[in-house]
Amino acid sequence: MTFVIPAPTQPSLPTTLGDRFPVRRVFCVGRNYADHAREMGHDPNAEPPFYFTKPADAVVESGSPVAYPPATRDFHHEAELVVALGRGGTDIAEAAALSHVWGYATGNDLTRRDLQAEAKAARRPWDMAKGFDCSAVIGLLHPAGNLPANAAIRCLVDGKVTQAAHLSDMIWPVSAIIAHLSRLVTLAAGDLIMTGTPAGVGPLERGQTCRVEIEGLTPATTRII
Numbered sequence: 215m216t217f218v219i220p221a222p223t224q225p226s227l228p229t230t231l232g233d234r235f236p237v238r239r240v241f242c243v244g245r246n247y248a249d250h251a252r253e254m255g256h257d258p259n260a261e262p263p264f265y266f267t268k269p270a271d272a273v274v275e276s277g278s279p280v281a282y283p284p285a286t287r288d289f290h291h292e293a294e295l296v297v298a299l300g301r302g303g304t305d306i307a308e309a310a311a312l313s314h315v316w317g318y319a320t321g322n323d324l325t326r327r328d329l330q331a332e333a334k335a336a337r338r339p340w341d342m343a344k345g346f347d348c349s350a351v352i353g354l355l356h357p358a359g360n361l362p363a364n365a366a367i368r369c370l371v372d373g374k375v376t377q378a379a380h381l382s383d384m385i386w387p388v389s390a391i392i393a394h395l396s397r398l399v400t401l402a403a404g405d406l407i408m409t410g411t412p413a414g415v416g417p418l419e420r421g422q423t424c425r426v427e428i429e430g431l432t433p434a435t436t437r438i439i
Contacts (some may be wrong), residue, residue: 225270227298229317229355230432235298238404240268240350242294242323243391246384246410263386263394268323268345273406276320276353276434282420283346286326289418289438292411293369293377293426296321296352297388302402311392314401315358320426320434321408322351322369325415350408353426353434363387365429367412372422379412381428 226234244264274280282289300316323344330343362381369377381387386394391409395401418424418438425435 225273227352227355235355236404237270237273238402240406242266242408243410246386247412249413266340266344268350272349274348274351279437279439280348281439286328288328290325290327290415291369291418291424292323292325292415293367294321294323294408294411295381295428297407298355299401299405300403304396304400306393306396308389308393311389317355317357318361319355320353320428320431322426322434323408324349351434351436354432356431361430367428370425376416377412377414
């Protein structure tokens with residue numbers, strides 16, 4: 215088969231096994247920590263999970279610099295657990311959902327917060343607030359194994375802790391997210407799910423270094439330039 219233009223490069227991420235993980239799609243869960251929902255002015259008990267997406271080529275490996283994006287004056291970090299699916303399906307039972315997981319990584323859902331606020335006020339999509347270039351910083355992928363359900367998650371900006379919580383604080387755990395999302399779309403191997411962020415999201419400036427840590431995983435670090 216030939217293409218009328220050069221085919222794009224397959225986005226992928228490094229793994230602890232040495233081989234790379236091909237990225238198909240990136241789903242993100244909104245307001246999955248009660249304290250973050252409240253800090254954004256929402257009732258954490260009022261709604262089921264909801265999702266937005268990032269393009270696969272928005273993925274940036276840990277250690278890569280990220281340019282301060284255009285069209286914003288309020289650029290934020292969001293520390294998250296990233297789930298990488300090794301197989302997909304539809305109507306996945308919650309009891310079987312974790313068997314679809316290939317592995318986990320730390321992640322940073324970079325956000326143009328002012329554009330998001332404008333989109334919310336106008337009842338418009340969040341695409342330009344969430345899905346811009348280099349907006350998903352993701353660390354080394356670890357095969358699914360002994361990630362503690364209550365693992366600590368935190369974000370540090372220039373060494374100062376800005377976010378701190380535990381994965382057990384998530385409103386919808388990984389198994390519930392996979393089961394629910396699989397009733398909305400057909401999931402597939404290569405899909406990533408960014409599972410939401412705890413309270414403490416805040417601004418990043420040029421020259422700062424942001425590091426996301428999750429107990430048992432390799433940190434995801436980036437410097438804003």
